[in-house]
Amino acid sequence: MATPIYRNRQHAGRALAIRLRAYAGRADVHVLGLPRGGVPVAFEVAQALHAPLGVLVVRKLGIPGYPEYAMGAIAPGVRVLDDALVRRIGLDEAALQQVIATEQQELARRERLYRGDRPPPALQGRTAILVDDGLATGATMRAAARALRAMGPARCVLAVPVAAADTCAAMRQEADEVVCATTPAPFLSVGHWYDDFSQTGDDEVRALLARAASHPMETPL
Numbered sequence: 001m002a003t004p005i006y007r008n009r010q011h012a013g014r015a016l017a018i019r020l021r022a023y024a025g026r027a028d029v030h031v032l033g034l035p036r037g038g039v040p041v042a043f044e045v046a047q048a049l050h051a052p053l054g055v056l057v058v059r060k061l062g063i064p065g066y067p068e069y070a071m072g073a074i075a076p077g078v079r080v081l082d083d084a085l086v087r088r089i090g091l092d093e094a095a096l097q098q099v100i101a102t103e104q105q106e107l108a109r110r111e112r113l114y115r116g117d118r119p120p121p122a123l124q125g126r127t128a129i130l131v132d133d134g135l136a137t138g139a140t141m142r143a144a145a146r147a148l149r150a151m152g153p154a155r156c157v158l159a160v161p162v163a164a165a166d167t168c169a170a171m172r173q174e175a176d177e178v179v180c181a182t183t184p185a186p187f188l189s190v191g192h193w194y195d196d197f198s199q200t201g202d203d204e205v206r207a208l209l210a211r212a213a214s215h216p217m218e219t220p221l
Helices: 009-019 038-049 083-089 093-115 139-149 165-173 202-214
Strands: 029-033 053-055 059-063 066-075 078-081 127-131 155-162 177-182
Touching: 009 038, 009 155, 009 177, 029 038, 038 053, 038 127, 038 155, 038 202, 053 202, 059 093, 059 139, 066 083, 066 093, 066 139, 078 139, 093 202, 127 139, 139 155, 139 165, 165 177
Parallel strands: 029 053, 029 127, 127 155, 155 177
Antiparallel strands: 059 066, 066 078
C-alpha cells in the first residue's frame, strides 16, 4: 500500500506554498482557508507568501435526502444556487428555504466563532487563494469556489496539497487557476496521504487566525 506523503497539515501547507511561490510578497493576495481542516494548511501558505490569512466560512446546500450532493452554497452575504438542478429535482420553494435556513444558522454560528467582530475580508479586485487540506469528490470546494466568485475577486486560485486527479481537472472550470500539489493514483482518500490527519478543532482554527493576524510574515519562503 502507498505510504503517506505528508507528516501533517503543517507539512502539507509548507509543500503547497512552494507551488504558490509566484504569489509571494504581492500586496493583492489574500489567502483563505476552508474551516476546519484547510486552515492549518492555509496558515502555512499565508506565512510563506507574506499574505493575510482569513477563512471562507461556506455551507454547502445539499439536496434533501442526499446532502452530499450540492445544489448551491452560502457564504456571508452570498447565495449561489444551481437553479436548473433545483428545477430538475422538483424541489419546492418551502423545502429549499428550509435547507437554506438550516445552513444559515450553522454559517452564522461559525462566523461568530471564527471571526468574532472582525469584518469579512474585502476581496474585490484582489487575488484570492482558497486552500483546503485535499480534494476527494470536490463538492465542498466547488461550492466554496462559486461563493468566492460571487465576492468579486479579480483572480480565484484553488490550492490543495493532495487531490484525486479527475477532481483536480474538473475544478479548473471553477477557478482561474487550480494547484494540486500531488495527485496520487489510486487516490483512496485525502486522509490516506497524511501520517497525522486528526480532526482540526475550533480552538485551533481561532488560534491560527489570531497568530496570523499578530505575525503576518513569520515564516518567509
